[in-house]
Amino acid sequence: MLYEIDSSDYLKRARERLDEGTPEALFYAAFELRAGIENRLRQYQEALARASRKAQKDYRIERLSKRLERAFKTGEKVVKVSVYTEDDGKLISTLYYTPVRRSLRKRAEKLGEYLHGMQKHRPENDLWWKSTREFLEGTYAELLEANRGKLIGPPMVNLERRTANMQVEIVDTENPFGEEMKTLVGRRIVVQLDYIDKHPDLDLPTSN
Numbered sequence: 001m002l003y004e005i006d007s008s009d010y011l012k013r014a015r016e017r018l019d020e021g022t023p024e025a026l027f028y029a030a031f032e033l034r035a036g037i038e039n040r041l042r043q044y045q046e047a048l049a050r051a052s053r054k055a056q057k058d059y060r061i062e063r064l065s066k067r068l069e070r071a072f073k074t075g076e077k078v079v080k081v082s083v084y085t086e087d088d089g090k091l092i093s094t095l096y097y098t099p100v101r102r103s104l105r106k107r108a109e110k111l112g113e114y115l116h117g118m119q120k121h122r123p124e125n126d127l128w129w130k131s132t133r134e135f136l137e138g139t140y141a142e143l144l145e146a147n148r149g150k151l152i153g154p155p156m157v158n159l160e161r162r163t164a165n166m167q168v169e170i171v172d173t174e175n176p177f178g179e180e181m182k183t184l185v186g187r188r189i190v191v192q193l194d195y196i197d198k199h200p201d202l203d204l205p206t207s208n
Contacts, residue, residue: 007043008147010036014140018133023124026132030114033139037061037108040100040146044068047153047167061108065100072154076101077195079154081166086188095168096199098149104142111139148199155193164191 010032017029041064048071069075079097084090114132122128152167 005035005039007036007040007143010039011140011143011147014136014143018136018140023129026129026136027114029136029140030111033136033143034108034111034115036143037100037104037111037146038064040143041065041068043169044072044100044153047156047165061105065102065105068100068153071156072099074099074154074195076197078149078197078199079151080194080196081151081155082192082194084190084192086190089190092189095151095166096149097151097154098146098199100146101142104139104146107135107139107142110135145199148201155191 014029014032014036017025017032038061041061045064045068048067074097076099078099081095081097083092083094085092150169152169155164155166157164
């Protein structure tokens with residue numbers, strides 16, 4: 001079996017570890033979540049054609065985040081992209097860019113604490129286990145939101161060339177544009193951008 005390394009793959013394995021319900025599984029879940037956050041940021045960075053080879057190898061959450069903030073300038077907002085046909089105004093597809101929010105990046109820093117050997121033995125009834133699970137569940141929920149969108153970054157416009165670049169993530173061969181995109185050959189389209197607070201299809205639990 002291949003070890004897949006997209007952020008969504010780390011997210012899936014984190015869910016499996018959390019569902020095991022054992023104390024040791026929490027530490028493996030912490031690693032999967034930490035790697036999942038890092039790789040989501042990396043995926044977004046790949047949308048930047050001007051990213052240097054050195055930058056592409058960077059694993060530090062803070063530097064990855066700052067680089068994306070300078071390029072995207074969308075802050076904490078989710079970017080909603082609606083694609084319409086110009087002639088009849090028919091909606092063809094709606095896509096979203098979901099950012100790695102500041103709260104999730106802070107969680108990534110704290111996750112590093114679980115990747116070292118424990119210095120103190122904690123019995124089964126220690127409240128530390130409960131609070132750790134709650135923290136990991138909250139982190140999972142926020143990473144799930146960051147993976148919800150199918151756009152690998154917001155549309156990038158080049159004013160000099162009068163072009164726009166929009167990269168779409170296709171998971172399990174699912175085409176987010178659908179079959180109707182085949183009918184657009186030779187037709188003009190209209191793209192509408194909206195900046196919203198969260199992905200409408202995801203009802204997040206309260207963060208911890």
